[in-house]
Amino acid sequence: MEPIIIAANGKEEFTENWKYCIGTGRLGLALQKEYLDHLKIIQEKIGFKYIRGHGLLSDDVGIYREMKIGNEIKAFYNFTYIDRIFDSFLELNLRPFIEFGFMPELLASGEQTIFYWKGNVTPPNDYHKWSELIKAVVKHFIDRYGLNEVKKWPFEVWNEPNLVNFWKDADKQEYLKLYKVTATAIKEVNQDLQVGGPAICGGADEWIVDFLDFCHKEKVPVDFVSRHAYTSQSPKKVTPDYYYQDLVDNTDMLHQFEVVRGLIKESAFPDLPFHITEYNTSYSPINPVHDTPLNAAYLARILSEGGDYVDSFSYWTFSDVFEEADVPKAPFHGGFGLMALHSIPKPTFHLFAFFNRLGKEILYRDEQMIITKKENGSIALIAWNEIMEKGEGFEKELLIKLPVTSDAYFLKRQMVNENYANPWKTWKDMGRPRFPDKQSIETLREASITKLMTTKINKEEDGYLKLPITLTKNEVTLIELSEMKDETGTYDGLDDSLITSYSSL
Template identity: 70%
Template sequence: MKIVNVPSNGRAQFKKNWKFCVGTGRLGLALQKEYLDHLKLVQEKIGFRYIRGHGLLSDDVGIYREVEIDGEMKPFYNFTYIDRILDSYLVLNIRPFIELGFMPKALASGDQTVFYWKGNVTPPKDYSKWRDLIVAVVSHFVERYGIEEVRTWPFEVWNEPNLVNFWKDADKQEYFKLYEVTARAVKSVDPHLQVGGPAICGGSDEWITDFLHFCAERGVPVDFVSRHAYTSKAPHKKTFEYYYQELEPPEDMLEQFKKVRELIRQSPFPNLPFHITEYNTSYSPINPIHDTPLNAAYIARILSEGGDYVDSFSYWTFSDVFEEMDVPKALFHGGFGLVALHSIPKPTFHVFAFFDALGEELLYRDPEMIVTRRNDGVVALILWNLVMEKGEGFEKEIIVDIPVPFSNIFIKRQIINEQYGNPWIVWKQMGRPRFPRNKMVETLRQIARPHTLTERREAMDGVLRLSVMLRKNEVTLIEIEHVNDETYSYVGLDDKELTSYFS
């Protein structure tokens, strides 16, 4: 048993940098109704500020085409779909974090592609046409949405060029050339637009140092640094439908954040903003861990501490409407999303909603809990019990003493764990239906809600003592507020007259 004494006043601010951005599958998916249904749900319950995804310039969005005019192939820019996509985002109060990629087929220097939807990952065969494309796209955004709006949109150049899957030969110098041409093109539209990179994944952090020195030596614009972070080891088993991977502990991801922040501090641009534009446990969209309470309990510590080291960190992704490894083959298939198909929230969804309920005054924090106070005076705390071992048990009791300036208290507690708010386990009980009937979906949505407990308490000598028992992979949100008791105002109220209800 652990006992925690919470201070009466906070000495720091809880930075909600986790809310800055969330990831999405390729942008073309935003033309699907279920995708927008999921995004609406996420925005209502969590409310991210930005959204980032691949494929802005891929052929399914259709921006770049070439047509023959007087015997010469000339570019034709078509903004029909991207306007519809961005309009849908803005209606839902979320702005684009623009990723400039992948390569349009007509402009590509080769035929290497990635993913089921075949995003081309080769350099442009004509850099002048690439530059003109970037200028045309950014200029269209400014014309349609206004310069003041577009100045708030970050522009990131490419995605994970340090991997051969995402950039031909993982050619660093070729990426630097692409970045320079692209960044100068963006700035030619308006010098106040934000552009950055190199959007690498972990394992190649020398790219960060080399990239920043390259920009300094050549006077290339750079307004932020971006990187990705995952903590899964190489798969120990692969099947047609699933990857199975062990995870490093959450501390590993926080160390990644710290390490890259220090590299930036030692660079020619020591004060640049640092954005983690993708993070999750596993980097695979077919790892069942994403569907489980373990994933939720794991992410809790990242949300609690990550904002101390990075300006934003973007969970990958908000929805299982996602097609990197083909169209999803089952309701629960290990997808990245906070929301499963059929608009069923996963446990990790609720962790984000819990953190949204926290205040900005940080009263206490350790690797298993965070205590805050909101502007309305409500004390909100989250506790979690991450268990990465197999088996039953692993309950943990934490005693929390919280100073409160009022005696009459209302307590609301919401719980997700292996038993509550876990539609994945109920889906297993149903026999893992690939394409569940509507009644099954209705049941899973009912199960996908957190378990809620309430009680009325009195503080003793200005302190409320909470005894919190946490089950395996549980995350719980507790909100404590003052009771303004108006019972006295009801004329003739007598609960004793209710048969078998009150004594």
């Protein structure tokens, strides 16, 4: 096997664009205990900077209300719930990446809704009232959190208006009107606030071109461009419980990032930040692929290389406390989340936690691995073996040679694959209980723990550490190497050979 020889120093910095933002179900879910429990775990192990979700202006959050005063109907803005929600985020070091949507029922021009929770997707019946609502919301945020803080919050206008499900008739001209009114209202409050869009899904990048051309010609404020990215094909089968799709090659997502970055560079605003405010494999919240090790192995290359093209890419979503397709009917139902119900980490959770262990200096990177050095000189690498074929086998062998200065190193390796940190498999072995008892939930949590290996590794005569790695099917592995400081000699009378079944070796 030809070894991969790694340089002692790198020339690139690994950005944290992959953890800039994380997606969430509708904001009203943040009033639930399990939601916040999941978010605390996510922040402890990964530590995202922003959080984005739907439903800021939907009726369950309850911001827009109307009251009759005398003979006049006046708007009443109720911030009781949104204050509680945003306070919870900020206490966990998460800033809102605000999506303005969906339409409050009292401002809606029609009855078309989306999702189990009925987000209204029609334009406002009165653009003046919509503008006043936007200004009131933004002013309240500034009053509560301070201008310097709110200047750091991006304001995105709507969600996937190129789809008839999310914006009535996918009317581009009506969306551009909505964007202009909304952006103007935000800037009227303060010119330094960030506003952008059009938050489209893939397959309609002409919207990006037309959006930027409109902003240029109409002199409409725009501070960033946003888009979504998924890589699933048309469904093979749809049932009440599951939505089955194949995936295209993961390089397709990187290509999407690169193409849209090119469109921005060719526009009148070539230097605008570019945010992917949603991405995942499948766009369905009931696709079982989200629960599998394949999802983690597939996305590893995206996390490794995506930041080369975009300023942020926000995984959709952090938790299966999520209700677009109704209240979840089982702990593993194909939900988007990094965390399954009952606080059970999925394989993709560990992928993100592994990436959070990387250093900033890239020593080596290819389509199956990234190797980094930390400020303290230790090495952290992630390797993966994404396999979309059915069947057993598919092991991959790697041999890495790392230049080192010390004689001995401590090696720590954590693994996720088909057999370890795969609670979905354990749940299947249990018979797929829809509502597992407490003992079964504890077993599923135990099954979600990564496999851990540790060892001492010595420098070879040629000055390298020789590191052979075997990756099983859909494995993601994290290896951390740190200089070993041997204090064995400081223990008086140490003799492991006196321990039953052990030796001093």
